[in-house]
Amino acid sequence: MTEPSGGRLGDMALxxxxxxxxxxxARALExxxxxxxxxxxxxxxxxxxxxxxxxxxxxxxxxxxxxxxQHLVAAGVLEKRRYQDSPPRHEYVLTDIGEALWPVVFxxxxxxxxxxxxxxxxxxxxxxxxxxxLDAMATCPTCGYAVPxxxxxxxxxxxxxxxxxxxxxxxxxxxxxxxxxD
Amino acid sequence: MTEPSGGRLGDMALxxxxxxxxxxxARALExxxxxxxxxxxxxxxxxxxxxxxxxxxxxxxxxxxxxxxQHLVAAGVLEKRRYQDSPPRHEYVLTDIGEALWPVVFxxxxxxxxxxxxxxxxxxxxxxxxxxxLDAMATCPTCGYAVPxxxxxxxxxxxxxxxxxxxxxxxxxxxxxxxxxD
Numbered sequence: 001m002t003e004p005s006g007g008r009l010g011d012m013a014l015x016x017x018x019x020x021x022x023x024x025x026a027r028a029l030e031x032x033x034x035x036x037x038x039x040x041x042x043x044x045x046x047x048x049x050x051x052x053x054x055x056x057x058x059x060x061x062x063x064x065x066x067x068x069x070q071h072l073v074a075a076g077v078l079e080k081r082r083y084q085d086s087p088p089r090h091e092y093v094l095t096d097i098g099e100a101l102w103p104v105v106f107x108x109x110x111x112x113x114x115x116x117x118x119x120x121x122x123x124x125x126x127x128x129x130x131x132x133x134l135d136a137m138a139t140c141p142t143c144g145y146a147v148p149x150x151x152x153x154x155x156x157x158x159x160x161x162x163x164x165x166x167x168x169x170x171x172x173x174x175x176x177x178x179x180x181x182d
Numbered sequence: 183m184t185e186p187s188g189g190r191l192g193d194m195a196l197x198x199x200x201x202x203x204x205x206x207x208a209r210a211l212e213x214x215x216x217x218x219x220x221x222x223x224x225x226x227x228x229x230x231x232x233x234x235x236x237x238x239x240x241x242x243x244x245x246x247x248x249x250x251x252q253h254l255v256a257a258g259v260l261e262k263r264r265y266q267d268s269p270p271r272h273e274y275v276l277t278d279i280g281e282a283l284w285p286v287v288f289x290x291x292x293x294x295x296x297x298x299x300x301x302x303x304x305x306x307x308x309x310x311x312x313x314x315x316l317d318a319m320a321t322c323p324t325c326g327y328a329v330p331x332x333x334x335x336x337x338x339x340x341x342x343x344x345x346x347x348x349x350x351x352x353x354x355x356x357x358x359x360x361x362x363x364d
Contacts, residue, residue, distance in 0.1 A: 018221065020241045022344055024304055025224050025287060028294035033217065039200065042207050059202045075298075097297045103319060104293060105207060107285040112210035115279045116257075122206055137285060137319050137328050144326070146319050162204055 031075050032101065036060055040068050042105050044078065044098065045149050046170055047180040049091035057166035077101070094177070102149040102176075106138040124155045128175065149176040213257050214283065218242055222250050224287050226260065226280065227331050228352055229362040231273035239348035259283070276359070284331040284358075288320040306337045310357065331358040 018026035032038055039058055048054055055065055069092055072078040077098040083091050106125070113122070114136070126133050127140040127147050139146050155173045169180045200208035214220055221240055230236055237247055251274055254260040259280040265273050288307070295304070296318070308315050309322040309329050321328050337355045351362045 020344070021221060022304075022349075023221075023224070023291070024294040024298075025291040026221060027298050027300050028290045029220060031298070032290070033215070033220070035215065038211060038215070039203060039205075039208060042205070100293055100297060103289045104286060107289055108210045108214070109205070109207040111282055111286060112206035115282060116206075116209050116213070118209050122204075137321065139319065139321070139328075146321075162202070167204075 031071070031077070032104075034068065034071070036064060037068050037072070038101075038105060038108070040065070040072065041077070041094075041098065041101050042109075043166075044092065044094045045102060045105060045176050046154070046166075047174065047176065047178045048166060049093055049179055050089075050181055051092075053166050053181055054092075056164040057162075059164075072098070099149055099177070103138045103146065106134070107136065110136045122157045124157055126153045126155065127151060128153050152176045213253070213259070214286075216250065216253070218246060219250050219254070220283075220287060220290070222247070222254065223259070223276075223280065223283050224291075225348075226274065226276045227284060227287060227358050228336070228348075229356065229358065229360045230348060231275055231361055232363055233272075233274075235348050235363055236274075238346040239344075241346075254280070281331055281359070285320045285328065288316070289318065292318045304339045306339055308335045308337065309333060310335050334358045 017030045032041065036058065040054060043054055043057055048057060051065065051069070054069070055062065058065065069078065069080075073080050073092070075097075076095055078092045079095050080090050081093055083089055124133060125138075127143060128151050130140065130142045132140050132142040134147060134152065135141050137146070153173060153175050154170075156171050166180055199212045214223065218240065222236060225236055225239055230239060233247065233251070236251070237244065240247065251260065251262075255262050255274070257279075258277055260274045261277050262272050263275055265271055306315060307320075309325060310333050312322065312324045314322050314324040316329060316334065317323050319328070335355060335357050336352075338353050348362055
């Protein structure tokens with residue numbers, strides 16, 4: 001799975017693996033550290049499942065999205081499921097392994113919200129069981145445990161400037177993992 | 183801060199920013215999503231502070247490491263401090279903003295340990311106050327709160343194969359953020 005070296009400074013160390021780094025974090029980054037990959041996983045947590053929906057929301061070239069989805073399917077983070085036979089159409093659904101990335105996506109977003117100047121107070125995440133806003137560790141302060149994504153309701157903090165249909169769907173309160181396109 | 187596009191598939195979308203992505207996670211990835219950057223932050227959490235120590239442990243070209251450190255200093259994640267005047271020498275120390283990335287680094291490493299086939303049961307992290315092993319959310323099950331890195335003791339699960347002096351220092355139990363080189 002190594003790629004040819006490009007001319008960017010960031011690629012001087014060749015490819016996308018970290019062969020010399022004897023560390024779980026390095027193994028994780030070989031998979032989710034590629035450009036766009038964590039945003040694909042974020043979208044899957046938001047309920048995006050179909051190629052066209054990922055593309056509309058991420059606004060990236062088809063070839064990049066295709067490669068990222070294939071890589072995540074091969075790693076067992078996404079499952080490719082046929083939802084229509086004629087013509088054949090597939091969707092990409094998070095596996096349990098993929099859903100387990102929720103704390104990573106959440107804590108990184110919260111870190112940006114708290115500490116980066118260009119970040120926005122944007123979406124609000126609440127525990128559906130009790131309505132309490134999650135703390136910075138994706139834990140419910142009322143119930144005292146880490147909340148899995150299917151028990152999280154997301155409310156947009158303000159309207160997005162984006163006009164694509166996925167952005168518009170995400171402008172309304174919704175439960176995580178609930179499919180954006182039915 | 184945009185870079186010229188290279189030939190890699192991953193770079194087809196040009197540069198390292200996610201200008202169209204109206205999202206805190208995208209802002210975070212513009213900073214910590216660059217190749218090697220989260221491993222630099224991991225090392226800083228382990229107590230690595232000096233250029234030569236980062237280089238020995240990460241084994242990356244000087245130009246890449248220089249660029250990553252400069253970017254993190256400019257963003258307020260690392261502080262550059264002079265520790266010797268003649269000749270002038272500097273070290274790179276995590277700021278509060280940088281230390282706040284600990285849950286991200288930890289949850290991503292734990293995810294890999296639990297879910298990726300090539301990951302190893304490697305380092306063990308314990309709360310120094312009570313000796314309890316942290317759970318997957320970097321929380322102490324005994325004390326019931328998220329443990330900051332300066333209250334975490336790291337124990338190697340097995341010896342690393344790496345021979346550099348930083349790897350050897352990390353083969354002994356140590357508190358996070360405690361400088362590797364004194």
